[in-house]
Amino acid sequence: MDPQVLAEATAALADEPEHSRVLVLARLRRHWPDLLAGLTAAYGARGPQAAAAAARTAVAGALARPADLRRLDLERLVEPDWLQSPRQAGYAAYADRFAGDLRGVAERVDHLADLGVTYLHLMPLLRPRPGDSDGGYAVMDYRQVREDLGTVDDLEALAAVLRGRGISLVLDLVLNHVAAEHEWARRARAGEERYRAYFHLFPDRTLPDAYEQVLPEVFPDFAPGSFTWDDEAAAWVWTTFNAWQWDLDWGNPDVFAEFADLVCWLANLGVEVLRLDAVAFLWKRLGTDCQNQPEVHALTRALRAVARIAAPALAFKAEAIVGPRQLAAYLGHGELSDLAYQNSLMVQVWSALATRDARLLTVALGRFPPKATTTSWATYLRGHDDIGWAVDDADAAEVGWSGPAHRAFLRDWYAGDVPGSWADGLVFQDERTSGTAASLCGVGRGDPLAVPRLLCGHLAVIGFGGVPVLWSGDELAALNDPHWADEPGHAADDRWAHRPRFDPAAAARKDEPGTLEHRVFSALRHALAVRAGLPALHAAVEAEVLGSVNPAVHVVRRAAPTQVLVAVHNVSPEVQRTPWEGRAVDALTGEERGGPELLLRPYEVLWLLV
Numbered sequence: 001m002d003p004q005v006l007a008e009a010t011a012a013l014a015d016e017p018e019h020s021r022v023l024v025l026a027r028l029r030r031h032w033p034d035l036l037a038g039l040t041a042a043y044g045a046r047g048p049q050a051a052a053a054a055a056r057t058a059v060a061g062a063l064a065r066p067a068d069l070r071r072l073d074l075e076r077l078v079e080p081d082w083l084q085s086p087r088q089a090g091y092a093a094y095a096d097r098f099a100g101d102l103r104g105v106a107e108r109v110d111h112l113a114d115l116g117v118t119y120l121h122l123m124p125l126l127r128p129r130p131g132d133s134d135g136g137y138a139v140m141d142y143r144q145v146r147e148d149l150g151t152v153d154d155l156e157a158l159a160a161v162l163r164g165r166g167i168s169l170v171l172d173l174v175l176n177h178v179a180a181e182h183e184w185a186r187r188a189r190a191g192e193e194r195y196r197a198y199f200h201l202f203p204d205r206t207l208p209d210a211y212e213q214v215l216p217e218v219f220p221d222f223a224p225g226s227f228t229w230d231d232e233a234a235a236w237v238w239t240t241f242n243a244w245q246w247d248l249d250w251g252n253p254d255v256f257a258e259f260a261d262l263v264c265w266l267a268n269l270g271v272e273v274l275r276l277d278a279v280a281f282l283w284k285r286l287g288t289d290c291q292n293q294p295e296v297h298a299l300t301r302a303l304r305a306v307a308r309i310a311a312p313a314l315a316f317k318a319e320a321i322v323g324p325r326q327l328a329a330y331l332g333h334g335e336l337s338d339l340a341y342q343n344s345l346m347v348q349v350w351s352a353l354a355t356r357d358a359r360l361l362t363v364a365l366g367r368f369p370p371k372a373t374t375t376s377w378a379t380y381l382r383g384h385d386d387i388g389w390a391v392d393d394a395d396a397a398e399v400g401w402s403g404p405a406h407r408a409f410l411r412d413w414y415a416g417d418v419p420g421s422w423a424d425g426l427v428f429q430d431e432r433t434s435g436t437a438a439s440l441c442g443v444g445r446g447d448p449l450a451v452p453r454l455l456c457g458h459l460a461v462i463g464f465g466g467v468p469v470l471w472s473g474d475e476l477a478a479l480n481d482p483h484w485a486d487e488p489g490h491a492a493d494d495r496w497a498h499r500p501r502f503d504p505a506a507a508a509r510k511d512e513p514g515t516l517e518h519r520v521f522s523a524l525r526h527a528l529a530v531r532a533g534l535p536a537l538h539a540a541v542e543a544e545v546l547g548s549v550n551p552a553v554h555v556v557r558r559a560a561p562t563q564v565l566v567a568v569h570n571v572s573p574e575v576q577r578t579p580w581e582g583r584a585v586d587a588l589t590g591e592e593r594g595g596p597e598l599l600l601r602p603y604e605v606l607w608l609l610v
Contacts, residue, residue, distance in 0.1 A: 001029050009059045012060070027062075028055060028309050032305070034301050035305035037298075038299060039256070041294070042283075042295045049253075050253040050257070051302070054306050057264060058310040061264025061265070069311065076312055083273075084374075084375075084376050086531050086533070087118060089115070089468060090119040090170075090469030091475075092123065092380075094123045094135075094384070097501045101148065102155055105158055106157070106158050106162075115521070115524065115528065119167065119170060122171060124136025124171075124174065127146050128146060129244060134242055135384065137245070138179040142173075142262050155269055159272075160270060169271050172277050173262065173275065173276060175259065175277060176277070176282055177247045177278070180237075189232040197252050198254065199248060201235035202235055202238075205227075208238075211226065211286060212225065212227070214287065218241050226238060226239065226240050247281070247284075251284075256303070268311065273314070275319055276316055278319065282296045283295040292326050297330070300318070300337065301335055304335060315337075317338065318331070318336070328368070328372075332372065332375075339377070340371075344364055344390065345377075346381060346461075347388075350457070351389075351410055352554060356552055357399075358571050359551050362546070367395065373542075374540070376465075378466060379461045380471065386429070386434050387433040389411060389432065414433045414440055422441070423439070424439040425439060425440050425480075435498050436498040437477075441453045443479060449602055451516070451519055456571065458470075462527050468531075471498075472502060473502065475524050476510060477516050477520040535561075538560060542558070543557075544557040550578045552570060553568060564610040565608065568598060568605070570602065574602060575599065576599075576600045578600070579597050580594045586609075593608065594608075
């Protein structure tokens with residue numbers, strides 16, 4: 001521990017009660033090595049100075065922490081696996097589309113609690129640029145809330161209401177870029193050298209052309225290229241996603257310092273999980289695709305250390321939609337992030353439902369290396385984004401398929417363009433898919449097996465472990481919004497089709513037996529309640545994906561010290577049989593099942609306790 005850093009922290013904490021001073025200093029000693037190592041790996045000789053500054057920020061954040069959040073810190077330190085518990089159940093929504101504004105969200109907490117939600121991810125709500133803002137991911141001011149949603153005080157009040165009901169508030173922290181209207185960008189355009197150094201600015205096309213030799217395009221249809229000329233800045237600006245989203249230069253320690261302070265500020269408002277948006281893109285290196293560079297992990301490690309010193313109750317979730325071999329690195333051994341999206345599970349479940357064949361699902365999930373036992377996957381059947389058909393060519397070849405042909409098939413199947421398809425989705429960016437889970441399962445077309453199919457998909461996610469996250473409306477089998485293109489700024493982006501506004505009338509029907517909403521809501525609520533009592537679904541337990549002699553049957557085994565659970569899924573619309581020795585109890589129904597074989601109804605899922 002650096003003596004000067006420790007002395008400064010001790011002086012800053014001089015007026016704190018002894019127990020508080022002891023705790024903060026203990027956290028500083030514990031996490032200083034990660035802070036120093038991370039920033040030295042990123043900044044070399046400038047690392048120790050950046051680490052000392054970040055330590056001051058973290059201690060100041062701890063001093064500013066409200067009393068109730070300090071108590072939460074202690075609770076989380078006593079229960080460090082709180083986010084791994086099978087009691088965790090997530091829900092994600094846009095605040096305005098779910099409830100109008102932040103006060104409205106507080107008024108709908110009963111709906112969330114009835115479902116069993118313990119983790120609420122509200123999509124980007126920090127003040128975005130006017131007009132098109134990539135769904136809020138072009139942030140103009142990190143310290144203000146979008147005006148139509150309320151104020152920072154409303155956000156803090158909502159966090160307190162949720163915390164009182166046992167629900168953790170999850171917010172996005174957009175790391176890779178800011179809106180072109182952000183103060184940092186405005187000051188850069190005005191010629192302030194300090195802020196020009198916050199961005200990647202080039203006087204001519206020499207370096208941009210060199211980078212673009214290998215850079216992939218994220219939105220080739222409406223945002224081609226990765227650089228945009230700005231007249232005021234008199235420079236080419238790095239803009240990975242859109243012309244009005246300026247990539248930050250994380251090679252500048254001042255950028256890290258800004259975000260270290262933001263992390264502490266958001267934590268002290270009551271945010272319990274920060275989703276690190278576009279984290280894979282932070283570091284730029286010529287000759288690479290500028291994703292997943294080693295410095296990304298070093299910076300995440302350092303930012304996590306700041307949070308651990310200032311606000312131990314705060315967790316990080318990495319939004320890194322990358323391949324299996326790269327994804328585990330965003331978790332590390334728990335010193336980088338607590339959660340990461342298990343993006344392959346979603347793709348492979350949809351593939352299995354379309355093909356009635358679970359072999360690719362088995363192969364793809366089997367590629368994932370074990371993660372650290374102190375971390376969790378965030379799993380989901382649908383989210384706010386499109387489905388990118390990330391089918392690996394080698395995985396497809398292993399089951400005798402062509403990767404490119406299968407990706408094209410999935411795109412066409414879920415657009416309803418293949419004979420026999422029950423799906424009602426839309427094609428996004430020529431290769432990807434938009435649509436709510438219910439629409440993609442055929443609920444809108446009146447397919448008689450649409451609901452069992454939908455529940456099969458959800459149960460495959462809920463029974464996988466980690467933190468399952470339901471997208472708003474999925475609990476009510478919401479269909480695509482037929483008027484998605486009518487709202488200003490939405491017409492060019494059909495992802496808004498699967499972001500319908502919450503329907504209070506549909507929510508009321510969840511309590512009416514015989515309705516579609518009751519059938520889906522009650523099934524999901526029951527599955528989450530059962531899940532909460534199953535030690536085998538603790539996230540520290542690794543999922544073992546098993547092969548099956550029947551390709552239409554997907555099997556996952558989870559072995560905890562006190563319990564073994566085998567989840568069996570029929571991904572087809574026909575009755576299926578698969579060998580099974582002995583008898584076991586299905587946790588979902590309480591029925592005893594088994595014998596020489598299991599007989600599975602169309603899309604049936606069993607959680608067998610062995």
